[in-house]
Amino acid sequence: MYLVRLRRKGDVLKIKILGAGQQVGKAGVLVSYKGSNILLDYGVDVSGEEPDFPISVKPKILDAIVLSHAHLDHSGALPLLYVSAEPRLYVNSLTMDIVEVLINDFLKISKYYVPYEVIELYAMKRNAININYREKIDLGKFSLKTYNAGHIQGSSLIEIDFGDHKVLYTGDFNLEKSCLLRGADIKPFKNADIVIMENTYSLYNHPNREENEKLFIDSLLEVLDDGGVVLIPSFAVGRSQEIMCVLAKYDVSYPIYLDGMARIISEFTLQHKEMIRNQRLFYKACSMVRKIKGWRSRKRAIKKPGIIISPAGMLKGGASVFYMEKVMDDPKNAVFFVSYQVESTPGRSVLQSGIFTSEKKSGIVKARVEWFDFSSHCGRNDLIDAIKATRKDAKIILIHGEKEYSEIFKKYVEENLEKEVYLPSNGEELTFQ
Numbered sequence: 001m002y003l004v005r006l007r008r009k010g011d012v013l014k015i016k017i018l019g020a021g022q023q024v025g026k027a028g029v030l031v032s033y034k035g036s037n038i039l040l041d042y043g044v045d046v047s048g049e050e051p052d053f054p055i056s057v058k059p060k061i062l063d064a065i066v067l068s069h070a071h072l073d074h075s076g077a078l079p080l081l082y083v084s085a086e087p088r089l090y091v092n093s094l095t096m097d098i099v100e101v102l103i104n105d106f107l108k109i110s111k112y113y114v115p116y117e118v119i120e121l122y123a124m125k126r127n128a129i130n131i132n133y134r135e136k137i138d139l140g141k142f143s144l145k146t147y148n149a150g151h152i153q154g155s156s157l158i159e160i161d162f163g164d165h166k167v168l169y170t171g172d173f174n175l176e177k178s179c180l181l182r183g184a185d186i187k188p189f190k191n192a193d194i195v196i197m198e199n200t201y202s203l204y205n206h207p208n209r210e211e212n213e214k215l216f217i218d219s220l221l222e223v224l225d226d227g228g229v230v231l232i233p234s235f236a237v238g239r240s241q242e243i244m245c246v247l248a249k250y251d252v253s254y255p256i257y258l259d260g261m262a263r264i265i266s267e268f269t270l271q272h273k274e275m276i277r278n279q280r281l282f283y284k285a286c287s288m289v290r291k292i293k294g295w296r297s298r299k300r301a302i303k304k305p306g307i308i309i310s311p312a313g314m315l316k317g318g319a320s321v322f323y324m325e326k327v328m329d330d331p332k333n334a335v336f337f338v339s340y341q342v343e344s345t346p347g348r349s350v351l352q353s354g355i356f357t358s359e360k361k362s363g364i365v366k367a368r369v370e371w372f373d374f375s376s377h378c379g380r381n382d383l384i385d386a387i388k389a390t391r392k393d394a395k396i397i398l399i400h401g402e403k404e405y406s407e408i409f410k411k412y413v414e415e416n417l418e419k420e421v422y423l424p425s426n427g428e429e430l431t432f433q
Helices: 078-082 095-109 117-124 188-191 209-227 239-249 264-270 279-286 293-299 319-327 346-353 380-388 401-417
Strands: 003-004 013-019 026-035 036-042 064-066 087-093 128-130 145-146 157-161 167-169 193-196 227-233 256-258 289-291 306-312 334-337 355-357 362-364 369-373 397-398 421-422 429-432
Touching: 003 346, 013 036, 013 193, 026 167, 036 078, 064 145, 078 095, 095 128, 095 264, 095 397, 117 128, 117 157, 128 167, 145 319, 145 429, 167 188, 167 397, 188 256, 193 380, 209 227, 209 306, 209 334, 239 256, 239 264, 239 279, 239 306, 256 264, 256 346, 256 380, 264 429, 289 397, 293 319, 306 319, 306 421, 346 369, 397 401, 401 421
Parallel strands: 003 429, 036 064, 064 087, 087 128, 167 193, 193 397, 227 306, 227 334, 256 289, 256 306, 334 369, 397 421
Antiparallel strands: 013 026, 013 429, 026 036, 145 157, 157 167, 355 362
16 A cells, blocks of 8 residues: 655545556546545456456445546446446536447447346436536535546546545546547646546557548558458447548548447537537538448448448457458458557457458458557657646556556656656555645
């Protein structure tokens, strides 16, 4: 256990890491002060064979749950808390809409036992309280405020103000603007006593966004002009809509098809224009895509040069598997990955070995394979800029990063930015006085 002394004296402030400690995903952080308990995110790790949940917490002790964004590694364990209680959940309405879709899909496709059912998801939704960006909600002993995190539509930085201590939790965030979203709001970093921040890409800088977009478009047109089909396996939330906007920005004239959950997520996003950086561009992107409505239209989409945007982004399931089975044998076609490919996923196998395996097909991919970095996380320099924006005496807690990389980053921040930095593992509790 760490014991840290802040300048101000008072009651003990505790921060317990329930998930994402020295690992990526499965986020969960419990903040306790003066009898109040606030849970920040509660996710599930679906990268392995079985779902892996964070350390348990008693829902009846919780005064508030605050959700940073919809991705399952931050939201997927939340319904567990509604089996025996009904704690209040603070979340913006767009995130709640997306969470409902993602968790319903998780329950439907999971091959293993999930310790909650749809009824708990409905209880969670029933107890959701909307919180808009920069809206202050006073809950007596503390107040909550959220800010744009720039990660996916609806993603939030979460600020907890106890009066004498101010805690900022970043969830996943991105300072760089994209075609779809504004960059994360830097203001809350300047006021925080303690910053609990992700450091997924602490040793890696992403390529220049504009240059990456142009390389992507040029590569795309090479394939299309040669008569090929380009499959873009993409996450349903965020990445699919970003790629749509990139295609609209460069006025790509070939047919663009949108499949899977990306269709409904795009509809939700249209209903929340305040979350979008360039509303006109997103409306244009939505008008350009042709939504796949069934197997007949899927088969038509692969017969002529065109672009298919479809989940799952790592080829673990969804319609992208069908398309991959159809396009992989023709060298004229291409598969352009635009998301990180986790170890042991079919997408990672394609990138590393050139072999694709599904339930129906296995073989060498003859189609052109490329990977483009459209990450929605901060790179190393942006993480450093966020820390530089904090007060001189602010404490930094690093989570949501691989242990080896996080240790290197921790040392750099301590030595070069002269900050107190903590790298707790799951189950550890930081105590501030």
